[in-house]
Amino acid sequence: MANILVVAEVVLGRVKKATLSAITFARQTGSPFSVLVLGTGARDAAAEVEAFGAQKVLVCDDASLADQVCERFAPTIAEVARKGFDVVVVTASSFGKDVAPRVAAKLGAGYAADIAGVASEGGTLVYKRPVFAGNAFAFCEITTATQVVSVRQSELPAAEPSGGASPREEVPLAAADPAAGRVEYIGLEAQKSERPDLGEARVIVSGGRALKEQFAQVLDPLANLLGAALGASRAACDAGYAPAELQVGQTGRVVAPQLYFAIGISGASQHLAGMKGSQTIVAVNKDAEAPIFQVADYGLVADLFVAVPQLVTELQKSQA
Amino acid sequence: MKILVSLKRVADPDNANKVKVTSGKIETTGLEWKPNPFDEYALETALRLTENGANTKARLGEVVVVTFGPKETETTLRAALATGADRAIRVDAADDTLDGDLVARALAALVAKEKPDLVLVGKQAVDGDANQVGQLLAEYLGWPQATFAGSIQSEGDKSLVVGREVDGGTLKLRVTLPAVVSVDLRIVAPKSVRSVHTPATHNYADGVRFAALMAIMAAKKKPLAEVKLADLAPDTALRIKYLRAELPPSRKAGIKVKSVEDLVQKLKTEAKVL
Ligand SMILES: Cc1cc2nc3c(=O)[nH]c(=O)nc-3n(C[C@H](O)[C@H](O)[C@H](O)COP(=O)(O)OP(=O)(O)OC[C@H]3O[C@@H](n4cnc5c(N)ncnc54)[C@H](O)[C@@H]3O)c2cc1C
Ligand SMILES: Nc1ncnc2c1ncn2[C@@H]1O[C@H](COP(=O)(O)O)[C@@H](O)[C@H]1O
Numbered sequence: 001m002a003n004i005l006v007v008a009e010v011v012l013g014r015v016k017k018a019t020l021s022a023i024t025f026a027r028q029t030g031s032p033f034s035v036l037v038l039g040t041g042a043r044d045a046a047a048e049v050e051a052f053g054a055q056k057v058l059v060c061d062d063a064s065l066a067d068q069v070c071e072r073f074a075p076t077i078a079e080v081a082r083k084g085f086d087v088v089v090v091t092a093s094s095f096g097k098d099v100a101p102r103v104a105a106k107l108g109a110g111y112a113a114d115i116a117g118v119a120s121e122g123g124t125l126v127y128k129r130p131v132f133a134g135n136a137f138a139f140c141e142i143t144t145a146t147q148v149v150s151v152r153q154s155e156l157p158a159a160e161p162s163g164g165a166s167p168r169e170e171v172p173l174a175a176a177d178p179a180a181g182r183v184e185y186i187g188l189e190a191q192k193s194e195r196p197d198l199g200e201a202r203v204i205v206s207g208g209r210a211l212k213e214q215f216a217q218v219l220d221p222l223a224n225l226l227g228a229a230l231g232a233s234r235a236a237c238d239a240g241y242a243p244a245e246l247q248v249g250q251t252g253r254v255v256a257p258q259l260y261f262a263i264g265i266s267g268a269s270q271h272l273a274g275m276k277g278s279q280t281i282v283a284v285n286k287d288a289e290a291p292i293f294q295v296a297d298y299g300l301v302a303d304l305f306v307a308v309p310q311l312v313t314e315l316q317k318s319q320a
Numbered sequence: 321m322k323i324l325v326s327l328k329r330v331a332d333p334d335n336a337n338k339v340k341v342t343s344g345k346i347e348t349t350g351l352e353w354k355p356n357p358f359d360e361y362a363l364e365t366a367l368r369l370t371e372n373g374a375n376t377k378a379r380l381g382e383v384v385v386v387t388f389g390p391k392e393t394e395t396t397l398r399a400a401l402a403t404g405a406d407r408a409i410r411v412d413a414a415d416d417t418l419d420g421d422l423v424a425r426a427l428a429a430l431v432a433k434e435k436p437d438l439v440l441v442g443k444q445a446v447d448g449d450a451n452q453v454g455q456l457l458a459e460y461l462g463w464p465q466a467t468f469a470g471s472i473q474s475e476g477d478k479s480l481v482v483g484r485e486v487d488g489g490t491l492k493l494r495v496t497l498p499a500v501v502s503v504d505l506r507i508v509a510p511k512s513v514r515s516v517h518t519p520a521t522h523n524y525a526d527g528v529r530f531a532a533l534m535a536i537m538a539a540k541k542k543p544l545a546e547v548k549l550a551d552l553a554p555d556t557a558l559r560i561k562y563l564r565a566e567l568p569p570s571r572k573a574g575i576k577v578k579s580v581e582d583l584v585q586k587l588k589t590e591a592k593v594l
Binding site for chain 2: 011071097099100111129133134136139178182184186187188189203226245251259282293294295310318
């Protein structure tokens with residue numbers, strides 16, 4: 001039986017919901033697990049993960065962890081992992097994927113990214129992960145004693161609390177990598193938005209190249225009405241119609257909301273890789289042959305510039 | 321500035337012949353080979369960082385490309401030389417004898433020999449989508465890393481300001497060289513990469529450059545060395561073992577709705593998501 005260390009992702013003093021999928025992963029292995037909460041504000045954030053049945057909630061709260069510089073996070077994660085953990089689990093976010101291989105290299109561990117499932121086969125953990133932009137799933141085993149994985153929020157449901165409160169333990173901050181002295185954090189440029197995070201939204205309204213400069217003008221009313229997050233195809237981001245952080249796909253965010261609107265998106269495999277786990281998919285496209293219709297539960301062949309405003313009106317009517 | 325660029329040849333999952341799984345194994349026969357797109361972007365980035373933009377012939381530094389693969393991958397290296405790289409190295413290995421950790425350890429040994437100021441890698445290889453070689457390499461070298469770079473500005477060949485594409489936006493870091501940088505899609509936009517030598521007014525064409533016919537001929541004469549994997553990494557044990565593969569459950573196409581009213585009705589009563 002393995003001992004699992006789940007590394008919580010802390011952003012602005014809150015635990016990201018993706019962490020709960022990492023806890024689900026830990027539970028699926030059937031092994032005991034602890035959660036490491038590290039970052040600035042980790043002491044307060046730790047309360048968010050104390051009721052999930054972890055053996056321990058380990059806390060490292062330090063001002064030097066305010067910015068996501070992996071050369072500062074990796075040494076502490078590795079140091080904690082060395083205290084008897086076999087599998088280190090991070091979220092498959094840009095933070096997790098940046099830091100996890102560095103931790104693996106420190107531990108002499110193998111690392112596998114984007115885990116979509118885990119099962120114990122004859123005592124070894126077998127990991128399921130998407131390859132070729134989600135065109136296939138591969139099953140692999142990590143051959144080293146210590147293992148590091150990043151886990152996909154879109155593939156594993158968020159864990160529900162199991163009650164009680166795990167005992168807390170403070171862990172010391174390990175010295176930063178010497179390389180940290182050669183990294184200067186300048187800042188995070190983010191589009192100010194009141195909308196939910198793409199990874200946490202129940203509804204996502206995504207737009208493609210077809211929206212042109214009217215991206216926000218056409219999609220905002222629909223997203224506002226549904227309390228949805230906005231998403232975009234690569235083509236829409238590349239053209240500057242939508243900010244880069246909205247990109248959904250193989251190289252963008254991987255999402256699985258209850259309801260996903262693909263509006264003016266053709267449905268290239270790299271885009272599908274990021275959203276085909278969604279519960280219900282709606283596509284609006286004027287080309288009846290667009291590949292997006294092959295994955296859509298409900299397809300509407302129409303000009304989006306007519307259909308989306310109509311949809312807004314129709315929804316307003318039904319909400320009234 | 322001397323830059324080492326890693327370049328992987330991958331089976332293209334995106335052409336007419338889709339990925340197939342036969343008896344639990346992924347079949348790459350029938351798929352087209354192409355350079356990993358992120359590595360093409362890394363090469364373009366390296367070229368932009370070592371020129372002034374106006375005169376792409378005068379290279380201000382050296383760009384060395386390296387691949388791990390069988391003899392056939394020399395085609396990929398020749399193409400990179402034709403696009404502007406100065407020198408190529410092929411580390412001889414069959415694809416299934418490699419994993420990210422082994423590639424990273426061998427690259428670290430190569431870096432010790434070549435002493436580049438910067439290693440540019442793709443953010444991920446689009447076959448295995450493993451997303452780790454750059455980060456592993458940085459740790460093995462004890463160098464800073466800047467992953468998922470969407471923009472790079474060089475400052476006097478001493479440091480780089482890198483705009484990293486992260487979930488919450490663009491995270492800017494200044495890294496002091498030598499460093500490892502992994503590149504993301506938008507690195508090849510017209511203004512994404514600026515060397516200290518690039519005039520502020522210069523705009524690149526969107527995307528990667530193509531080799532001119534003359535350059536393709538000239539590339540045949542550029543140096544291409546072959547290195548044995550075991551000379552770089554004595555321990556060739558793999559840390560990841562692939563057992564089997566399967567196709568994802570195909571999502572069955574749903575229905576076409578006739579109108580917006582019909583759609584809203586179905587979302588409410590059938591899918592029950594509104
Ligand atoms: C290495 C690599 C990684 C990639 N990663 C990603 C990724 O992460 N995410 C991603 O999305 N893409 C990614 N791509 C790009 C992908 O291959 C496609 O190019 C991209 O998804 C296309 O975006 P699009 O559907 O918006 O544009 P297009 O393919 O141009 O499609 C536009 C669609 O809009 C429809 N349309 C036009 N006008 C109207 C109208 N008035 N009303 C209704 N419909 C209309 C058209 O019929 C068409 O189907 C990647 C590519 C590569 C090579
Ligand atoms: N066999 C290889 N040959 C050359 N470069 C490689 C190889 N495998 C991985 N890389 C480099 O490492 C990057 C990340 O790959 P990966 O971690 O496998 O997704 C790629 O974009 C390449 O630049």
